[in-house]
Amino acid sequence: MYATNNNAVADDAEPTAFRKAEKKYKLYYDQDSKSSKKKKQPKQVDLSEVLDFKSIIDSYNQNAQLPPGIVPVSCDFDRPVFGLEKQPGFYFIPGALSVEEQCQWVRESLTSFPQPPNRTNHNAIYGPIEDLFVAAKEGRMLVEDEDAPTGLDDCGGSNACIGHGDGRRWRFYNEDIARSKAKTSKSIPATILLRKLRWSTLGLQFDWSKRNYNVSLPHNKIPDALCDLAKKLASPAMPVGEEFWPEGAIVNYFGPADTLGGHLDDMEVDWSKPIVSLSLGCKAIFLLGGKSREDPPLAMFLRSGDAVLMAGEARECFHGVPRIFTDKGNAEIAHLESHFVDEDDFLEYIRTSRININIRQVL
Ligand SMILES: O=C(O)CCC(=O)C(=O)O
Structure with missing residues (x-):
């Protein structure tokens, strides 16, 4: 397995x-x-x-x-x-x-099953990721957020979805915001993450x-x-x-x-x-x-x-x-x-x- x-x-x-x-x-x-x-x-x-x-x-x-x-x-x-x-x-x-x-x-396999606390292969790199399927549907990007405080608190907010991996924080952003952040931060489209699930x-x-x-x-x-x-x-x-x-x-x-x-x-x-x-x-x-x-x-x-x-x-x-x-x-x-x-x-x-x-x- x-x-x-x-x-x-x-x-x-x-x-x-x-x-x-x-x-x-x-x-x-x-x-x-x-x-x-x-x-x-x-x-x-x-x-x-x-x-x-x-x-x-x-x-x-x-x-x-x-x-x-x-x-x-x-x-x-x-x-x-x-x-x-x-x-x-x-x-x-x-x-x-x-x-x-x-x-x-x-439907369940793509929406609810990959939701934390269930783990996926993405946990090792990005930490837990919420609502991956929705983010892919909405064309969002997961961005490494350098400004975000580290720790295990919930970021919440309109950009929703948080990842915590190795003390880094990853969040989903709309494409335009993600593009502006992409100059300084790593990012990856949710569609690719879904394909790589x-x-x-x-x-x-x-x-x-x-x-x-x-x-x-x-x-x-x-x-x-x-x-x-x-x-x-x-x-x-x-x-x-x-x-x-x-x-x-x-x-x-x-x-x-x-x-x-x-x-x-x-x-x-x-x-x-x-x-x-x-x-x-x-x-x-x-x-x-x-x-x-x-x-x-x-x-x-x-x-x-x-x-x-x-x-x-x-x-x-x-x-x-x-x-x-x-x-x-x-x-x-x-x-x-x-x-x-x-x-x-x-x-x-x-x-x-x-x-x-x-x-x-x-x-
Ligand atoms: O994909 C399958 O049908 C087999 C899966 C399997 O062998 C496993 O997860 O151990």
Whole structure:
């Protein structure tokens, strides 16, 4: 669960089986298009081995047939749930979220989830930033304010939004004020900060530097609606008679070339409890490997609205996201586009992005 970034699939890493698959699916551009003035074209990649639960569920609904290795999971869930014969503890729920739910969680992921005390990847440089999405919408700029007193008091005021990082103060200003200040101060447009948002953490805060949860950091409880959704979705993977308690969540934000390198999620106490992982926005490829990076991973498509559960043995398996598809032909977000028709800012963001919300019982 490391932060997503363009280099997460590093080119000089050991060529394990997992790494080979990452390289196979990673976004590369055609050589010619780089040098020409034409729009860069993604290199074609062979997707014939990528498991496609959308077509699997279509044929399952028609004739109750499943490809070898895929098993139906019997549970009282209101949608078909599938497992993998060779990967106990892994569950795939295609189309688990309605389009309205997908839109709701995209909105929350961009507006309320990155709000302090939740932390984001921007905290390390700028301190907590409030209302980033609104600032981006209004064309504001985050400016390092040399005149501002340092400390942890709230600046407030019409320019709103404060950042405190390393004793410096960062505030959002309208573009004209920001320009006049820019002669002496560092500044960055909110639109760029939004594009560079890689993660936010909800509930118990994950400390990326220590790769552990830091329960002493200020935090809010996971929102009730997300908690209820996670509990419902977790049910096919839950040990009989036990309850899932969502305590922490990581929201990953992917731009066009972003990837999430192969990793294990092993910082939670009880691995019998699932990680509930929701996909929103552009389609992606997910790799599910084995306990060693040498085990060849299985590739599968993740579409907006799909949910994946990883519990038990699957918690010990390497996994990652080597690719998201932002081109019209492959992104498969037409249903979101028609729902966001009057919400240009969400529409613009999600057209070239994917969001993953993964919810965990931590303690
Ligand atoms: O983006 C995804 O679907 C997977 C996320 C994940 O593996 C993680 O955050 O640990």
